[in-house]
Amino acid sequence: MSEHKFVRTEMLPEQTPPVSEVGVIGWMRANLFSGWFNSILTILSLLFIYYILSGVVPWTFQSVWNAGSLDECRQIMKATWGETHGHACWAVIKDRWLQLLYGFYPPYPYAPGATVGLPPSDAWLPSYFRPNLALVLLFVALSPVLFSNVSRKLLIVSAAYPFLMPWLMWGGSLWVPVSAALGFVILFAILKYGPSVMGSLVSVIVAVLAALAWWMVLSGYVTPVLADLMPIGLPEVQSRQFGGFMLAVLLGVVAIGLSLPIGVVLALGRQSDLLIVKSLCVGFIETIRGVPLITLLFVASVLLNYFLPPGTDFDIIVRVMIMVTIFASAYNAEVVRGGLAALPKGQYEGADSLGLNYWQAQRLIIMPQALKIAIPGIVSTFIGVFKDTTLVSIIGLLDPIGLSQGIRSNAEWNGIYWELFAFIAVLFFIFCFGMSRYSMWLERKLQTGHR
Amino acid sequence: MKKSVILGALTVAGLSAGAAAAATLDDVKDRGKLNCGVTTGLVGFAAPDANGEWQGFDVGVCRAVAAAVLGDPSAVEFVPTTGKTRFTALASGEIDMLARNTTWTLSRDVDLKNEFVGINYYDGQGFMVPKALGVSSAKELSGATVCIQTGTTTELNLADFFRANDMEYEPVPIETNAEGQQQYLAGACDTYTTDASGLAATRATFENPGDHVILPEIISKEPLGPLVRHGDQPWGDIVRWTLNALIAAEEFGITSANVEDMASNGTDKPEVNRILGVEGTLGEMLGLEADWAVKAIAAGGNYGELFEKHIGEKTPVGLARGLNAQWKDGGLMYSPPFR
Numbered sequence: 001m002s003e004h005k006f007v008r009t010e011m012l013p014e015q016t017p018p019v020s021e022v023g024v025i026g027w028m029r030a031n032l033f034s035g036w037f038n039s040i041l042t043i044l045s046l047l048f049i050y051y052i053l054s055g056v057v058p059w060t061f062q063s064v065w066n067a068g069s070l071d072e073c074r075q076i077m078k079a080t081w082g083e084t085h086g087h088a089c090w091a092v093i094k095d096r097w098l099q100l101l102y103g104f105y106p107p108y109p110y111a112p113g114a115t116v117g118l119p120p121s122d123a124w125l126p127s128y129f130r131p132n133l134a135l136v137l138l139f140v141a142l143s144p145v146l147f148s149n150v151s152r153k154l155l156i157v158s159a160a161y162p163f164l165m166p167w168l169m170w171g172g173s174l175w176v177p178v179s180a181a182l183g184f185v186i187l188f189a190i191l192k193y194g195p196s197v198m199g200s201l202v203s204v205i206v207a208v209l210a211a212l213a214w215w216m217v218l219s220g221y222v223t224p225v226l227a228d229l230m231p232i233g234l235p236e237v238q239s240r241q242f243g244g245f246m247l248a249v250l251l252g253v254v255a256i257g258l259s260l261p262i263g264v265v266l267a268l269g270r271q272s273d274l275l276i277v278k279s280l281c282v283g284f285i286e287t288i289r290g291v292p293l294i295t296l297l298f299v300a301s302v303l304l305n306y307f308l309p310p311g312t313d314f315d316i317i318v319r320v321m322i323m324v325t326i327f328a329s330a331y332n333a334e335v336v337r338g339g340l341a342a343l344p345k346g347q348y349e350g351a352d353s354l355g356l357n358y359w360q361a362q363r364l365i366i367m368p369q370a371l372k373i374a375i376p377g378i379v380s381t382f383i384g385v386f387k388d389t390t391l392v393s394i395i396g397l398l399d400p401i402g403l404s405q406g407i408r409s410n411a412e413w414n415g416i417y418w419e420l421f422a423f424i425a426v427l428f429f430i431f432c433f434g435m436s437r438y439s440m441w442l443e444r445k446l447q448t449g450h451r
Numbered sequence: 452m453k454k455s456v457i458l459g460a461l462t463v464a465g466l467s468a469g470a471a472a473a474a475t476l477d478d479v480k481d482r483g484k485l486n487c488g489v490t491t492g493l494v495g496f497a498a499p500d501a502n503g504e505w506q507g508f509d510v511g512v513c514r515a516v517a518a519a520v521l522g523d524p525s526a527v528e529f530v531p532t533t534g535k536t537r538f539t540a541l542a543s544g545e546i547d548m549l550a551r552n553t554t555w556t557l558s559r560d561v562d563l564k565n566e567f568v569g570i571n572y573y574d575g576q577g578f579m580v581p582k583a584l585g586v587s588s589a590k591e592l593s594g595a596t597v598c599i600q601t602g603t604t605t606e607l608n609l610a611d612f613f614r615a616n617d618m619e620y621e622p623v624p625i626e627t628n629a630e631g632q633q634q635y636l637a638g639a640c641d642t643y644t645t646d647a648s649g650l651a652a653t654r655a656t657f658e659n660p661g662d663h664v665i666l667p668e669i670i671s672k673e674p675l676g677p678l679v680r681h682g683d684q685p686w687g688d689i690v691r692w693t694l695n696a697l698i699a700a701e702e703f704g705i706t707s708a709n710v711e712d713m714a715s716n717g718t719d720k721p722e723v724n725r726i727l728g729v730e731g732t733l734g735e736m737l738g739l740e741a742d743w744a745v746k747a748i749a750a751g752g753n754y755g756e757l758f759e760k761h762i763g764e765k766t767p768v769g770l771a772r773g774l775n776a777q778w779k780d781g782g783l784m785y786s787p788p789f790r
Contacts, residue, residue, distance in 0.1 A: 070656065074658060084658055095501055096501060099499070099501065099503065103503075104499070104503035115502050238528075240528060240530065241503075298535070298536075301536055301539075302535075302536055302539040302540075302543075305539060305540070305542075305543030305544075305545060306539070306542075306543060393491075394533060394535070395533065395535075395536055396491055396530070396531045396532050396533050396536050396540075397531075398491070398499075398531060402491055402531070403499075405491055405492045405627060405629065406491055406492035406498055406499045406531070407492075407498075407499075408492065408494075408629050409490075409491075409492030409493050409494050409497070409498035410494070410498045410499075410500060410506075411494060411495065411652075411655075411766060411767040411768065412767075414494045414652065414653075414655070414656040414767070415632060415653075415656030415657065417629060417632070417633055
């Protein structure tokens with residue numbers, strides 16, 4: 001038996017990995033060409049992407065921006081590229097982008113005849129100041145709700161925004177939104193300080209009655225007096241002048257903002273043990289979910305006109321807002337119920353064993369978990385509602401889709417098609433993609449390690 | 452069954468709405484604005500321009516009525532309506548009048564409780580085909596695929612025409628005119644059918660209009676006119692006679708350029724003087740100022756001027772007067788006498 005063994009005495013120097021396993025080539029081998037089948041798929045996909053881009057990119061970028069009409073566009077295309085096929089005529093967007101964004105909203109509401117190109121001589125605010133400010137304030141108001149590292153003091157803006165926004169958009173006396181807000185102040189003040197004086201149930205009843213009395217009766221006397229004493233107000237803008245992407249955002253924001261709380265309440269009602277509450281919630285959710293949104297919009301635009309006494313001026317946009325909101329609420333209620341159903345029974349029992357009452361348990365234990373589970377579904381509903389706002393074009397409101405038809409009906413732009421839809425698609429994509437990314441970020445942030 | 456229930460409900464509601472909102476003229480004067488229903492957009496007839504101002508042939512009628520009633524052609528609130536919402540908007544009082552290329556039919560007049568006050572455009576349904584198809588008559592279209600807007604009278608006319616001629620066709624349903632253009636140009640259908648005015652406007656937007664022909668057959672009568680709701684005859688009279696004043700103005704050579712001059716100096720034609728309020732009390736009978744027609748004509752011109760400006764042969768729409776010429780020129784435009 002030989003005693004010889006080959007034993008290496010020194011370590012081999014580290015070698016660089018083979019070229020085919022690292023870097024770009026390695027990545028491609030691992031991800032794109034890891035077998036004959038995948039290689040074929042990769043090549044087919046690349047060919048497909050090339051085919052799409054070879055049409056879309058020249059169309060988008062070899063395009064005409066400066067022209068007064070579709071005919072002029074075509075002449076320029078013929079002069080430049082020899083053919084009109086495969087080139088976009090973005091001149092229509094350049095001509096009408098303000099209309100597509102704001103509809104007929106006056107750029108300077110205090111000077112009715114003024115246009116962006118022809119501002120009034122005393123204009124010191126930029127055009128479309130009011131809707132733009134409303135949009136900026138929307139993001140300010142949302143920031144403390146959406147991001148936990150933003151100063152809590154901004155919550156004041158969030159609380160004021162529901163009253164500030166309509167005033168900015170529609171104008172009128174400042175005292176109308178102030179008195180509407182005062183009703184809520186009365187409500188919460190009695191709810192907070194009432195129980196020590198008269199017991200909790202009585203104070204709830206008194207608070208609701210007092211707030212209703214303020215809104216229905218008293219504010220009707222107080223507001224005009226205040227408006228006389230201190231006439232602060234903005235020039236009014238009629239709902240008929242609202243349009244374009246602004247209208248879509250307005251409807252979307254109102255529907256999204258109101259539908260989540262209503263949806264949560266409906267979901268809780270559906271899980272409730274109280275028979276009447278439960279049947280009401282189930283009935284509402286199933287009825288609204290069982291009806292297409294377009295039907296509800298027709299009810300808002302057409303049928304309500306018959307039920308209301310003639311001459312009643314019930315704002316069409318408010319009617320549509322209500323319909324879109326209840327539609328979104330019904331869907332949100334079911335999404336939230338899904339979140340509630342996913343919670344193990346132990347969570348409810350745990351809350352009970354801690355001696356929490358129903359609302360404390362919901363607020364501290366159930367809802368934070370249920371809503372976290374439901375985030376993708378909720379945001380998905382939001383995105384769906386936002387896009388559904390384009391349906392209002394069918395009842396004659398001039399949202400971007402409705403306006404695109406109006407623009408096409410001008411002799412200059414008749415026959416133009418894809419450019420308008422492409423522009424509208426980009427606008428919607430920005431908002432919807434933003435919502436989607438936020439929800440993914442929120443999910444990651446709230447992930448506490450269930451998996 | 453279902454349809455009759457809906458129509459019945461509309462009828463009852465329409466009746467009550469009409470009865471309750473009787474004095475439209477007073478409402479309009481109190482409001483200081485005329486609420487006029489128009490289409491959401493149809494080339495030449497109504498469309499918002501880059502400044503949001505509504506322009507078009509139907510819009511011109513609205514402005515003339517506003518000028519006659521309120522003295523200001525810009526005192527109009529244009530309410531865009533779709534084919535589905537137009538009649539309810541009128542019946543419910545949301546709009547005071549509808550000038551939305553609406554075909555005058557018996558059921559719309561009687562059953563839906565509307566009152567058509569006249570006709571401002573005689574249209575008819577036609578066919579457009581590519582020249583390459585080699586078709587010269589609609590009778591040769593047997594077996595063709597046809598692009599057709601759903602929910603309109605054109606759909607019913609098409610079925611009637613093909614059945615009467617014992618031909619077959621395959622419909623390609625579309626929702627809007629713009630979609631129809633795209634489908635037709637993409638070759639999804641052999642022929643596109645809609646009102647002849649719409650076909651002309653559509654063809655004018657094509658890159659090579661010469662490659663497409665509009666066939667000579669007109670298969671339906673589409674008299675388009677403004678309408679008001681039942682139950683307020685005085686208001687209907689105002690809209691009717693404003694339209695008649697525009698038509699008569701063309702007949703007597705009153706234009707937006709010379710109307711002020713004629714009204715202040717008077718003319719030697721008695722009927723012109725009566726229209727312009729120089730003689731007689733026609734305005735008073737309507738409950739309007741004596742110079743109501745002067746303002747209506749000055750607003751956008753007489754019927755012929757409106758036609759030339761918005762849909763005439765010099766515009767991209769390029770429609771010939773045809774049936775819409777004055778009766779003296781062999782057309783159907785014929786205003787009853789102002790007396």
